[in-house]
Amino acid sequence: MEAEELLRRIDGAEKIIIGLGEEWALGQDRQRLLEAYGLLEKLTRGKDLWVVTTATDGLIYETAFDLGRVTAPCGxxxxxxxxxxxxxxxxxxxxxxxxxxxxxxxxxxxxxxxxxxYIEEGYLPKWQKYKQWQTRTLNRSLLLLELGVGLSYPTVIRWPFEKIAMLNEKAYLLRVHESLSQLPEGLTRAGRVKENSVDWVLKLTQQ
Ligand SMILES: [Zn+2]
Structure with missing residues (x-):
């Protein structure tokens, strides 16, 4: 997907959920990762959005994302x-x-x-807020931006996103992953990019 198309989709979406998976875990160049977070935040600023992440490193605390709208079910x-x-x-x-x-x-x-x-009480209040907000996305134009989510915790982001894109006729799922970008058969409201999602985000500015 070209940067232009992505921007058009962000612009046209009433609601956005950004799902961040394994490719966003710390253990790579920290500065570079923060830069990618920053860019992602800038691209989606002002939108009615939530971020759901499986990263546990808390790096997102150091970004401009509204932490009231970030849920980290893995702690x-x-x-x-x-x-x-x-x-x-x-x-x-x-x-x-x-x-x-x-x-x-x-x-x-x-x-x-x-x-x-694992004491789940830590993340649950936020998670419940997120789920509540999610019920209000039904029949609204919703962009599911799934970045670097593999199969480590598929029930947190990957499978729910697929289900939402199947059910909500105004949803669109964009899946970006280096090796696991495949989409389920029959899911038409979706696109995929076979590329590391951090690299992909960083490249968006260069276009
Ligand atoms: Zn104790």
Missing amino acids: NIHWFQCSKACTKDIWEEGEVPDGICPHCGAPLTANTVRAEV
Whole structure:
């Protein structure tokens, strides 16, 4: 897809959901990744949008995206939980300076899917808000911008996006992924780009 067509689609969309997957995880050039986030935010600024991400590195906290409209169901490293999951309490950075659970004395651990027992209460309030907002996208022109989402957590972004694009006649799914950009058969309101989605976003300015 050409940058021009993407801009036209962003412009014409009443609502946008940006889904960010594995290709957006930290572990690559941090500055470059932040640049891609920045560009994505600029391209979609002012739109009625949500970002759903499976990244747990919390890098999106350092971007201009409205964090009230970002949901990270796999957790994020800026929040903490009891490593023994003795409580559903979630602490923010610096709230428990010694990093020890005040209830049971076990060390705290990052509130992400990598915790032995993941306390989902961390992300759920935001997730529910997102789902609620999503019900209002029915029959509205909706752009699903799915970037770098593979098959690690398909129930969070990939499969729901496909379902929405099937059901909502005014939706359009754009899937960008280096190796997993294939679309399900019969899904016509969709397009694909076989390219790393971070590279793809960064290239949008050069056109
Ligand atoms: Zn505890």
